[in-house]
Amino acid sequence: MPDTVYAQDAPKPAPAPRHDMPERADVVVVGGGLTGLSAALHLARVGRRCVLLETGELGGGASGRNGGQLHPGQRRDQVWLTQRLGEAVADSLWELGSEAVALVHALRVELGADCDWRPGVIEAAHSPSAFDDARAYADHLHERYGVPPRILDRVALAEAIGSRRYVGGTYDDVGGHLNPLALVTALAGAAEAAGAQLFETTLAERVDVAAKGVRVSARRRGASAHVIAADAVLLAGNGTLSGLEPRVATRVLPLVNHIAATLPLDASPIPGGEAVADTRAVIRYFRVDSQNRLVFGGGESYGPPPTDAAAVGAIVRPYLAEVYPGLADVPFASAWSGTLGITRTRCPLIRRLEPGLYAAVGYSGQGVGLATFAGKVIADAIAGDTARLDVFEHLPVPPYPGGARFLGPLATLAMTWFALRDRLSLPTLPGRART
Numbered sequence: 001m002p003d004t005v006y007a008q009d010a011p012k013p014a015p016a017p018r019h020d021m022p023e024r025a026d027v028v029v030v031g032g033g034l035t036g037l038s039a040a041l042h043l044a045r046v047g048r049r050c051v052l053l054e055t056g057e058l059g060g061g062a063s064g065r066n067g068g069q070l071h072p073g074q075r076r077d078q079v080w081l082t083q084r085l086g087e088a089v090a091d092s093l094w095e096l097g098s099e100a101v102a103l104v105h106a107l108r109v110e111l112g113a114d115c116d117w118r119p120g121v122i123e124a125a126h127s128p129s130a131f132d133d134a135r136a137y138a139d140h141l142h143e144r145y146g147v148p149p150r151i152l153d154r155v156a157l158a159e160a161i162g163s164r165r166y167v168g169g170t171y172d173d174v175g176g177h178l179n180p181l182a183l184v185t186a187l188a189g190a191a192e193a194a195g196a197q198l199f200e201t202t203l204a205e206r207v208d209v210a211a212k213g214v215r216v217s218a219r220r221r222g223a224s225a226h227v228i229a230a231d232a233v234l235l236a237g238n239g240t241l242s243g244l245e246p247r248v249a250t251r252v253l254p255l256v257n258h259i260a261a262t263l264p265l266d267a268s269p270i271p272g273g274e275a276v277a278d279t280r281a282v283i284r285y286f287r288v289d290s291q292n293r294l295v296f297g298g299g300e301s302y303g304p305p306p307t308d309a310a311a312v313g314a315i316v317r318p319y320l321a322e323v324y325p326g327l328a329d330v331p332f333a334s335a336w337s338g339t340l341g342i343t344r345t346r347c348p349l350i351r352r353l354e355p356g357l358y359a360a361v362g363y364s365g366q367g368v369g370l371a372t373f374a375g376k377v378i379a380d381a382i383a384g385d386t387a388r389l390d391v392f393e394h395l396p397v398p399p400y401p402g403g404a405r406f407l408g409p410l411a412t413l414a415m416t417w418f419a420l421r422d423r424l425s426l427p428t429l430p431g432r433a434r435t
């Protein structure tokens with residue numbers, strides 16, 4: 001897999017070498033991304049013996065390879081959430097979305113990890129109807145939650161993002177962007193320091209839940225299988241958990257998304273330094289990082305990600321050229337892919353599946369804040385405070401029709417359908433949602 005610019009800039013997190021996995025833990029966490037590492041950190045801090053199993057490298061999933069955009073709120077908008085779940089639950093979910101952003105900032109400060117943070121997120125509307133929708137939603141957020149509406153008309157948006165491709169947009173200064181691998185590294189170091197045991201190259205092969213507790217069968221690369229008994233297990237494998245648990249496998253569709261980063265530019269096209277995400281279903285999202293590189297995400301696929309940077313760059317380039325025609329031939333420092341976990345409703349599955357078995361997966365493209373937060377929410381629930389988990393459990397996450405077997409054809413069909421809707425400038429989903 002091609003390296004990200006994040007990994008080129010700084011060493012990846014490396015857990016202390018360990019030779020023996022324990023026979024017993026309080027909690028086993030499967031997956032070493034933002035969800036799993038945040039859970040491990042918060043569990044270790046309240047004295048729980050926590051073992052984290054990561055089949056590859058810590059942060060090697062979506063968490064260390066994403067676009068680094070920290071969006072406030074939930075993945076589905078408040079209007080949709082209110083219609084589906086009522087005002088009280090929707091308002092609680094709004095609160096939790098705010099807490100998620102606050103947690104990322106609190107951790108950055110506490111762990112001394114600046115993570116190249118830059119404030120500001122702009123949502124760019126690709127069609128007049130998407131802009132109408134964005135304005136109406138800004139009014140709703142203002143009336144209900146007191147969020148100051150900041151509308152950018154066509155001219156103001158073009159000046160803010162250096163592209164005339166969009167109709168208008170909205171600006172938000174609560175969100176922003178950062179280097180996601182730096183956040184992973186900070187969390188991993190803090191989790192280990194607090195006493196969590198982190199094992200890379202270790203696959204969780206099987207999870208058995210019984211009245212007496214949980215047994216996780218794990219295999220370190222090149223070693224024989226080893227069973228860990230625990231009181232609880234958290235499935236934090238997001239889009240790559242595959243067949244370990246059918247209730248997750250039938251609800252989370254793995255989709256591959258692609259990013260390219262340019263070499264440092266002489267002049268940034270985004271003078272205010274904000275992150276930008278557009279309203280298309282096959283989203284374009286971009287930002288200029290602290291080294292003046294344009295980090296541009298665009299294009300989706302299903303199945304194994306491309307194995308070389310040139311192939312990924314060739315996928316992303318037409319999307320970048322459409323937004324920035326003047327940069328159509330810009331050289332890339334690197335291009336890479338990552339696997340998202342997408343649910344049918346685009347709501348994350350953050351749940352206790354049964355006593356002792358928890359899942360936090362399926363952030364559907366908005367996990368920098370929510371995954372970090374979900375790890376803490378599950379840790380709190382395991383420690384006895386289920387208040388926030390109870391709210392997340394209201395989110396509807398039905399299985400895909402046909403179950404796990406049909407995810408491949410369904411993904412291809414869905415991508416074609418959404419690309420067609422984009423070309424026709426039709427709304428993406430009822431109830432705005434970003435990827």
Ligand SMILES: Cc1cc2nc3c(=O)[nH]c(=O)nc-3n(C[C@H](O)[C@H](O)[C@H](O)COP(=O)(O)OP(=O)(O)OC[C@H]3O[C@@H](n4cnc5c(N)ncnc54)[C@H](O)[C@@H]3O)c2cc1C
Pocket residue numbers: 030031032033034035036053054055056057058059060061062063064065066067068069070071202203204205236237238239240241242244257258259285297337338339340360361363364365366367368369371
């Ligand atoms: C290209 C891309 C761009 C994105 N951009 C943004 C963005 O700008 N803003 C935003 O908010 N979100 C974005 N996202 C989404 C965000 O990155 C994810 O929602 C978030 O990182 C999920 O974190 P996680 O820890 O749950 O999963 P991951 O980071 O995917 O980690 C899961 C880990 O579990 C491991 N694993 C799976 N199964 C097993 C097993 N059986 N045993 C052991 N280990 C296992 C995997 O190897 C993986 O490392 C993006 C995602 C992608 C792919």
